[in-house]
Amino acid sequence: xxxxxxxxxxxxxxxxxxxxxxxxxxxxxxxxxxxxxxxxxxxxxxxxxxxxxxxxxxxxxxxxxxxxxxxxxxxxxxxxxxxxxxxxxxxxxxxxxxxxxxxxxxxxxxxxxxxxxxxxxxxxxxxxxxxxxxxxxxxxxxxxxxxxxxxxxxxxxxxxxxxxxxxxxxxxxxxxxxxxxxxxxxxxxxxxxxxxxxxxxxxxxxxxxxxxxxxxxxxxxxxxxxxxxxxxxxxxxxxxxxxxxxxxxxxxxxxxxxxxxxxxxxxxxxxxxxxxxxxxxxxxxxxxxxxxxxxxxxxxxxxxxxxxxxxxxxxxxxxxxxxxxxxxxxxxxxxxxxxxxxxxxxxxxxxx
Amino acid sequence: xxxxxxxxxxxxxxxxxxxxxxxxxxxxxxxxxxxxxxxxxxxxxxxxxxxxxxxxxxxxxxxxxxxxxxxxxxxxxxxxxxxxxxxxxxxxxxxxxxxxxxxxxxxxxxxxxxxxxxxxxxxxxxxxxxxxxxxxxxxxxxxxxxxxxxxxxxxxxxxxxxxxxxxxxxxxxxxxxxxxxxxxxxxxxxxxxxxxxxxxxxxxxxxxxxxxxxxxxxxxxxxxxxxxxxxxxxxxxxxxxxxxxxxxxxxxxxxxxxxxxxxxxxxxxxxxxxxxxxxxxxxxxxxxxxxxxxxxxxxxxxxxxxxxxxxxxxxxxxxxxxxxxxxxxx
Numbered sequence: 001x002x003x004x005x006x007x008x009x010x011x012x013x014x015x016x017x018x019x020x021x022x023x024x025x026x027x028x029x030x031x032x033x034x035x036x037x038x039x040x041x042x043x044x045x046x047x048x049x050x051x052x053x054x055x056x057x058x059x060x061x062x063x064x065x066x067x068x069x070x071x072x073x074x075x076x077x078x079x080x081x082x083x084x085x086x087x088x089x090x091x092x093x094x095x096x097x098x099x100x101x102x103x104x105x106x107x108x109x110x111x112x113x114x115x116x117x118x119x120x121x122x123x124x125x126x127x128x129x130x131x132x133x134x135x136x137x138x139x140x141x142x143x144x145x146x147x148x149x150x151x152x153x154x155x156x157x158x159x160x161x162x163x164x165x166x167x168x169x170x171x172x173x174x175x176x177x178x179x180x181x182x183x184x185x186x187x188x189x190x191x192x193x194x195x196x197x198x199x200x201x202x203x204x205x206x207x208x209x210x211x212x213x214x215x216x217x218x219x220x221x222x223x224x225x226x227x228x229x230x231x232x233x234x235x236x237x238x239x240x241x242x243x244x245x246x247x248x249x250x251x252x253x254x255x256x257x258x259x260x261x262x263x264x265x266x267x268x269x270x271x272x273x274x275x276x277x278x279x280x281x282x283x284x285x286x287x288x289x290x291x292x293x294x295x296x297x298x299x300x301x302x303x304x305x306x307x308x309x310x311x312x313x314x315x316x317x318x319x320x321x322x323x324x325x326x327x328x329x330x331x332x333x334x335x336x337x338x339x340x341x342x343x344x345x346x347x348x349x350x351x352x
Numbered sequence: 353x354x355x356x357x358x359x360x361x362x363x364x365x366x367x368x369x370x371x372x373x374x375x376x377x378x379x380x381x382x383x384x385x386x387x388x389x390x391x392x393x394x395x396x397x398x399x400x401x402x403x404x405x406x407x408x409x410x411x412x413x414x415x416x417x418x419x420x421x422x423x424x425x426x427x428x429x430x431x432x433x434x435x436x437x438x439x440x441x442x443x444x445x446x447x448x449x450x451x452x453x454x455x456x457x458x459x460x461x462x463x464x465x466x467x468x469x470x471x472x473x474x475x476x477x478x479x480x481x482x483x484x485x486x487x488x489x490x491x492x493x494x495x496x497x498x499x500x501x502x503x504x505x506x507x508x509x510x511x512x513x514x515x516x517x518x519x520x521x522x523x524x525x526x527x528x529x530x531x532x533x534x535x536x537x538x539x540x541x542x543x544x545x546x547x548x549x550x551x552x553x554x555x556x557x558x559x560x561x562x563x564x565x566x567x568x569x570x571x572x573x574x575x576x577x578x579x580x581x582x583x584x585x586x587x588x589x590x591x592x593x594x595x596x597x598x599x600x601x602x603x604x605x606x607x608x609x610x611x612x613x614x615x616x617x618x619x620x621x622x623x624x625x626x627x628x629x630x631x632x633x634x635x636x637x638x639x640x641x642x643x644x645x646x647x648x649x650x651x652x653x654x655x656x657x658x659x660x661x662x663x664x665x666x667x668x669x670x671x672x673x674x675x676x677x678x679x680x681x682x
Contacts, residue, residue, distance in 0.1 A: 085477070131659075135663060135666050135667075136666065137616075137662055137663075137666050138616045138617055140420065140477070140616065141606075141610065141616040141662055142659075142662070144603060144606055144607075144610075144658065145610075145655050145656075145658040145659035145662060146655065146659070147603070147655065148603065148607075148651050148652065148654050148655025148656075148658065149652055149655035149656060149659065150655075151651060152649070152650075152651035152652025152653070152654070152655050152656075153652055155648050155651050155652065156646070156648050156649045156651075156652050158648075159646065159648045160648075258648075266481055266484070266485070269481065270481070270482075273478060279475050279477065279478050280475065309492075311489045311492035311493055311497075312489065312493070313489075314485045314486075314488060314489035314492075315485065315486050315489035315490065315493070317485055318481075318482040318483060318484070318485030318486035318489065319482065319486060321478060321481060321482040321485075322468060322472075322474055322478065322479060322482040322483070325472075325474045325475070325478050326468070326472045326473075326474055329472070329473045329474075
């Protein structure tokens with residue numbers, strides 16, 4: 001916080017002394033602005049390359065392909081913000097989807113299936129939270145183990161079979177549109193959840209606590225923050241959101257196989273880190289992640305339109321991830337150098 | 353050190369309990385299937401596990417510094433595919449030379465990881481998460497999605513791991529040689545001790561003159577080299593280079609380390625433990641079909657074992673700390 005304030009102060013002084021140029025530099029080295037510029041650039045590029053890109057129906061419908069991951073990215077912000085990580089989320093999806101398929105094969109209705117899916121996610125998240133907080137084990141190690149356990153359960157029981165019978169009503173969640181419009185239900189649900197999570201992160205005490213925990217667990221504990229309770233809640237939330245995402249995904253593809261959502265944990269973490277949340281915790285905001293979600297989602301859609309293979313997409317995502325972390329550090333160095341030069345200049349002027 | 357205390361430290365060591373555990377496991381399986389503990393079967397298990405041992409040791413050094421290398425499986429895939437394709441298009445090239453090229457490719461991939469961590473200040477988990485995708489994607493790009501199959505490989509290439517020396521297969525020899533060299537490196541060389549120092553206390557290590565950047569380059573390059581060898585061995589052993597070679601293998605290497613008593617937070621662990629941890633996993637994988645458990649249980653069982661091993665690690669560390677505290681108070 002203090003750092004940010006100082007930055008603001010020096011920023012305003014910059015504006016007084018110097019010109020538009022300095023102000024532009026301050027604005028354009030902000031991560032969210034860079035992402036926004038990239039999105040604009042992306043839209044211009046793809047709409048020039050393909051006539052089908054800038055089409056209302058296409059832009060709406062392509063969100064189906066990335067909304068489930070987007071929903072999982074929301075609580076992942078909380079987890080990474082407080083310095084933890086969860087690499088078991090794709091396996092939680094497998095567990096939830098398996099539970100729903102199991103319920104469906106026992107003639108349970110759509111509402112019951114959804115409740116069972118959510119409960120499965122919630123309890124898986126609680127298991128993670130419990131293991132991380134009560135045994136003081138690193139989150140990456142715990143979720144590495146539960147990654148195998150959660151998916152292992154569905155694999156052990158399903159073997160090479162699949163659940164493919166779901167009630168007709170159940171299809172709405174992942175395939176339906178809002179009323180008579182062309183707006184997918186998944187997109188609306190994501191925006192509502194993003195608004196709630198954004199409010200919690202930026203406008204409530206709980207959100208401030210997460211920043212404090214991410215900056216220093218010890219300092220947060222000494223100032224009276226119940227660190228482990230907050231971390232437990234984070235993992236539980238993560239599980240619940242995986243449950244929601246599993247409902248959407250299962251409903252959209254209408255089947256459950258043990259390898260469902262394989263590799264999604266890495267993709268979701270990529271979204272959050274690309275959105276500017278520091279992997280060591282304490283830094284970032286929901287808005288940046290929102291940008292990263294749409295940037296990557298439409299990048300995938302656009303590359304598909306111009307027939308670039310999925311493998312090129314994988315490479316691009318990996319490169320973006322590393323650049324996203326490299327760049328802020330690089331920008332900081334540039335800023336520090338400019339500051340130093342300016343100070344030298346100022347002190348020189350005083351002497352004169 | 354008096355004799356009773358040295359006995360105590362031996363019995364308390366992770367390696368001892370792992371050997372005991374492996375003994376119990378072998379005994380239990382033999383009860384169900386008497387043929388399990390035979391020379392040929394044990395040799396088969398060690399042969400199956402040699403690749404895991406090599407890559408886990410590379411992973412071990414990274415974890416020792418508090419990092420993690422998620423890209424090992426992709427490095428195996430890319431170096432294995434490259435080596436297989438070089439062999440396919442240059443059948444005249446000696447297989448040993450192809451192995452060296454595969455190793456060098458792994459080395460370069462590892463150095464890229466190391467440079468991003470050391471000089472780009474990108475945390476290891478992010479770097480290797482990114483290169484995991486990049487290297488896997490590059491595998492698809494160079495192969496154009498095609499496989500290299502057995503009839504496209506030369507006889508000598510496929511014989512790399514199967515060859516025989518003193519009645520033991522080459523692959524096992526590789527596992528043994530790598531383990532011994534790495535054991536020596538970790539225990540008796542300056543650089544090896546510096547890796548432990550960085551993992552134990554980064555700040556203190558810097559004050560005594562350990563260069564963190566060099567350490568990061570060393571460990572990631574090492575992990576790359578070992579993955580490179582593993583990649584060549586993998587494709588030649590199974591006589592096929594597919595695009596998904598070793599996918600998910602990174603988790604097994606971390607699992608072998610954790611079972612071997614390596615702390616994920618860094619600073620503690622030993623090569624011997626990692627080798628035993630990998631062997632333990634190898635025995636479990638080979639034992640499942642013998643005791644009539646469907647292979648579909650493998651993933652669940654592995655996860656459960658890792659979790660239990662981690663709990664044991666954590667609880668024993670806690671107990672050690674408490675004993676230290678008690679000792680100080682007296």
